[in-house]
Every structure is written in C-alpha cells, then in structure tokens.
Amino acid sequence: MTDRIDVTPDTCAGTGMCGFYAPNTFGLxxxxxxxxMDEQGDPSGDVRNAAEACPTRSIRLAD
Incomplete structure (x- = not known):
C-alpha cells in the first residue's frame, strides 16, 4: 500500500498517463x-504504474 503520493504540478506535461493508469486517483x-483526486482511489499497483508512466516524474510515491 502506498502511504503518501507527492505530485509536482509545475513539472507536469499534461500527458494524462497518470489518469490512464489510475483514473480514480489522478486527474488534470x-x-x-x-x-x-483521491489517494485511495485505485489499487496501489495501479498508482505505482501511473507514477512509473509519468514522463516528467511529476509523481513520487513514499512507501
């Protein structure tokens, strides 16, 4: 389970990959x-996939 999600909107390119992998957790x-939108919105594996798919690394996870 992911304890904390940190995002950096300033570096976000707006590709929407986060919402593709974890649509209940991330949005634009x-x-x-x-x-x-909701840190517990999707399973932790989906949230991790979203963070890994972010091309600008604007999503970081703390376990």
Whole structure:
C-alpha cells in the first residue's frame, strides 16, 4: 500500500498517463496539470504504474 503520493504540478506535461493508469486517483486540473483526486482511489499497483508512466516524474510515491 502506498502511504503518501507527492505530485509536482509545475513539472507536469499534461500527458494524462497518470489518469490512464489510475483514473480514480489522478486527474488534470484546469491548467492541465496533475492533481490528486483521491489517494485511495485505485489499487496501489495501479498508482505505482501511473507514477512509473509519468514522463516528467511529476509523481513520487513514499512507501
């Protein structure tokens, strides 16, 4: 289980990969930058896949 999710919207490219892998956890705000909707929204494996798929590494996980 993931204890904490940290995002850095300033470095987000807005590709939406996070929402593809974990759509209940991540979304894009009005500026097209990553945002956390619900830290427990998806299984931890999906959240980890989303973080690994982020091309700008704007999502970091702390176990």
């Amino acid at each position: 705000d009005d500026d097209g930058k990553v945002t956390i």
